[in-house]
Amino acid sequence: MKILVVQQKMIGDVLTSSILFEALREKYPKAQLDYVINTHTYAVVEHNPYIDNFVFITPEIEKSKLKFYRFLKTIKKEKYDIVIDVYGKLGTALISAFTAAKTKIAYHKKYTAFVFSHTVQRLKKPQHNASLAIENRLKLLEPLDITFKNRVPQIYLKPQEISNAKKYLESSNIQDSKPLFMISVLGSSPIKTYPAKYMAELLDSLVANTKDAQILFNYIPKQKTEAKAIFDYCLPETKKHIFFDVFGKSLREFLAITKQCDALIGNEGGANNMAKALNIPTFTIFSPYLNKANWYSKNEPGHNIAIHLSDYIPYGETDKNEAKKDPEKYYLKLKPEFIKPELKNFLSNL
Template identity: 35%
Template sequence: MKKILIIQNKRIGDVLLASLIATNLKKVFPDSVIDYMVYDYTTGVIEQNPAIDNIIEIKEKELKKIPVLLKTAFNVRRKKYDIVVDPYAKFQSRVITLLSGANTRIGFKKREKNPPLPFYTHNISFLKEKSKPCGKSIEDRVHLVTSVYDIKNPVYEPKIFLTDKEEQYDKLNQYNKPVIMFGILGSTPQKSMPYDYIVKLIDFVTENYDVYALFNYAPHQKEDAQTIYNQCKHKEQIIFDIYEESIRGFVLLMNKCNLLIANEGGTVHIAKALNKPTFTIFSPYVLKEHWASFEDGKKHTSIHLLDEKPDLFSTDREQRKKIEEDPTFLYKQLTPDIIIPKLDAFLRQHFQ
């Protein structure tokens, strides 16, 4: 029986996507025990996953302390894993992987021109370009496994698993219209649209569709969410008093919504893993080909400034200066007038 450890010390979306490593390793080693080491606030997207036997929770800030890192590494070593997979290849995860003592250590080779580092026995190159509808980020993670082990039919679709009790989540039962989850704020300012743009999108949806809008945001963004809500015209169609602070709570809430409209991020991957339609607004600073997954223009679609105004991404010196002086410069160019026609076409497919 193989003992396997996957280390994904990154954020929610990455943890969900990297769960495919466990899914595919179970196809190779069905009797294996697979442990998944993640930050404690991300576990909600992998609970109940049948490919993951144990979730090892770590604290992000604590792991950056050298004594804690070394203690964690030696705890891992004592468990005598046969295989360790490190899809993020961060300093902390590299140290844990190297000190694990595992005979098979798999990770990405971050710089092609440099010689392989000793952290891994298998240094895997990133794919040069995507070839599947799942997007490059997912394809790269599955590639970590298929580069080492022969898998006839790899799994490329992340899934979130719910218990029967969780399926009975009832906080939206009182609402008799479709509910649209709005991811109104990105995880960082660089992933968030200007507030007045967000308000215009919400107003467009609530004016033209007989639906409720439900806001999603991080707990520390509540004041910003309130500011956006105060500017909206149709507050009677906005559900503002239902909110889940935990990731698992959000999963249950999203599972009862009809679809998601959001800035690109973990919530989009969660909605897709729950088989919910998504409209994604990409930050101009994010590579769409890496993170846009399963887009068919119907169930899943997105918008990126590069597709609409490619000239803005020129290497012109004056243009670069504008971007450097104002990190939100490019996002301001992705106006509601550009987004709304594509959003309207998406919504008409689902509500008319």
């Protein structure tokens, strides 16, 4: 038996959808399990023992209709028995349509439902006290008679990667005897980024509440100016604890470095999901326009905390819609004074 799971685009989505493979392997121990992903997301699922093959969608394939058609013909030759479309867009529906699979599963959408043998309605509220991201993915397995079992994504690092990260941190004067924190100072976009002055104030609080804290910033080179602005807003004492130029040069290096940290703190995004998959405690600040239940559950394993504006003030669907249009207005309502006690409690429990 050959099974294909299709999940394009974002790193966090690709990582989260990898939970399907563990469940599929339990149900079909001898099946070939393949994963369609974008090339830039490979690092978070590399070495996953439940996945047999990766089928990559490259930037060239995405930009060229001819190359995409050739890609579809390649998929067709594989003669899959089952295809599960997690992404649920027109392009992935075409991938499903081109497979020879008799069983095709996806979330229900009117304009693509005819492609699939089984469609599943997304949950709006969790049924098993997990995050909606987890529950909705596992719901795609119901047509295969695979019942819900709470699962969490895992990232698999090689011993050499961990060893290299430890050597790099040591050479950067990071001391293993002192607490080390990875800070997601920036979100994936301004709409998902806590205001710079507020973030700096939280870092000041972190240093004040944690003896000998060592702080790393998670940013990519093109974000250096924005990250430096947050550094500049910090108190002089806080700046002494920040190792601004210590960061992973690749995603796998970032993962190995994060594995050495006591916690990851900051804006919601792929980095938080990756830290959880490395069994590192997380303290996550959600954008006001997002639904916290999509990516967080109080019952998830480990010591994880999530903060949302709705935790502190009355907040409805209208507010979420307005927050997407004007994120800064709503972010400014999520004052550091709300978050500091939560952060202090989180740190004390590490």
